[in-house]
Amino acid sequence: MDFRFSEDQLALAESVREFLADTHGPQVLRHLDKDGPRDPNIWQGLVDMGLTGLMVPEEFGGLGLGLAEAALIAAECGRACLAEPLVDTAFVAVPWLLAKGETGQLAAILAGVCRIPLPHAINPWVADGDGAHLKSVDPLRILTKGTGGDDPHLLDLAALMSAAQLVGLADAMLAQAIEYAKIRTQFGQPIGAFQGLKHQLASCAVAIEFAKPVVWRAAQALQDEVPTRSIHVSHAKVAATDAATLTAETAIQVHGAMGYTYEVDLHFWMKRTWALSGAWGSRAFHLNRIDNAVLGDMLELGPQATFA
Template identity: 40%
Template sequence: MDFTFTDDERTFREAISRFLMTEAAPEALREIWETDSGRSPDLRNKIAEQGLMALSIPESAGGLEMGDVAWSLMTQELGYYGIPDSLADTAYVSAGLINALPDSVSDRQGWLEQIAEGSLRIAIGHPVNPLVADAHLADFTLLAHAGEIHAVPRALIDVEHNPSIDSSRRLCRVMWEPSSATRIADAATGQPLWDQALNRGALSVAGQLLGLAQRMLDLSVDYAAQRKQFGKPIGSFQAVKHHLADVAGKIEFAKPVLYRAAYSLQHGSADAALHASLAHTACGEAAHLAARHGIQVHGAMGYTWEVDLQMFMKRTWALESAWGDRTFHKARVSDAVLSDGAALGPGHLFGRS
């Protein structure tokens, strides 16, 4: 299997990185997070103007019609620059679910068009997530009830805010009553779509965690090159080098796992759920190690508000359990690997007959 990205895909990622580097500097994010909403309509509009909200929207609805592989690159940049995860919830997870709805859902096309232009904010509450990101700001929230899909307007839900260690996250516990007026898909149609949404959510979190890991490694390398002890940069000390090398190794081993999961989702592989869980686990471990070693390199000052490391470290801790915690995903991997007749070995893993 060839994991080499095309020139267009590499150019796409570089363009996203340059844009976010300018528009989402840590100083700007701190100012946004200290507001009551914790969100910037101006930044969101700029993101939409770049076409990032339209990434996976069909061309018929004004989108770019790119797939899960493109999102595996996009979410890494969202993680690297600390962009709130609810953007991916709307433009990737919710958009994918809405696009898969039957044509009989009259609002489907309009919703897709509004997502592409950035005028519609959708929150999504999967049963695996006890809390819903940005439900208090969303125009409506996609919620599950016994496999059904409900599109519940903001006026019909009560939200209870739940503080997070991560200043960028606005989490809510949602109280609502299912009804025929809000139901847009029955259980027979909805349950497979919720399963797909779970895999996309896990892939989204995995990509963000990998981007966070890379950002924390870069910050730690820069700090180790500048901070001196005994007249030498601490990066010259063997113990510090080993810490940073361990993180770099974890990141490199996690990348192909993420890309394999994205490929599986994009091509409807029967093992998509397994690969999504593997990606969530591998990328989570890389980010967790990057946070732990990053704080060791920075020392206690790494926890302080003024140091950028704490932004990405806290984001990692908050995201590790989003769209399924480590126990959930390891259980899915265990069920697949230990099942009778499990298709193991290179001949199966790489799709050869």
């Protein structure tokens, strides 16, 4: 029993965080918003970092890492509000294909020349697919009409990675609100010195602190194929959605009227939060899965079952 990421895993996440902070800041989001939401240079940067091959087995030239590492990196993608479909292709499609024993596309995914849209019955759209576009509130999302089958493993993988991105988004929105609260002064002091703001931001910190381990635990449960994995994924999705929603609403409140403008960066993160909160199973869908298991006596309860 060791609920910790290794030094290597944390160092990897740190390097991705730094890379995205350097190459995918708010000015890039504005450029994408203005000039079109996909940029081959950004994608190539991710490929060169080896991220498209993160979960591709070593025998196919990838890094052969697991869902725990992928979830950690997905959180970094959320933190950077990454627009490119890295998470869908590299952290959802790759493990899904591997689980089905399909290895034909791995080399192309690794090389960055193949992106895999993920149609599923749970969503009324397909992200980064071909065809007529639907308009998302998130200016950097590309959605097309379409739906697919109801593969439960695909749903679990994608819901987990949405949850991981949501905790990263929440971290970023909290950081933006804190920075603003430090520099904006009213009544002769930074607004962040007022308890009315402090307590709201502290509540966001609590929600995020206790959502993250749920996400990591769900990632490990999927990786280890424990029988209750779907419940843990649903728990992760609900906890991450709630933490990110609270943080988004608090962050705009802290920014005041500035938060209601298009000029302040916050809106990119807030809109991604709204999108991912409903994607891959709404709060109601996941809560229902938990209700049925926990209240309906379908889940072993008791301390020996905490990690079962």
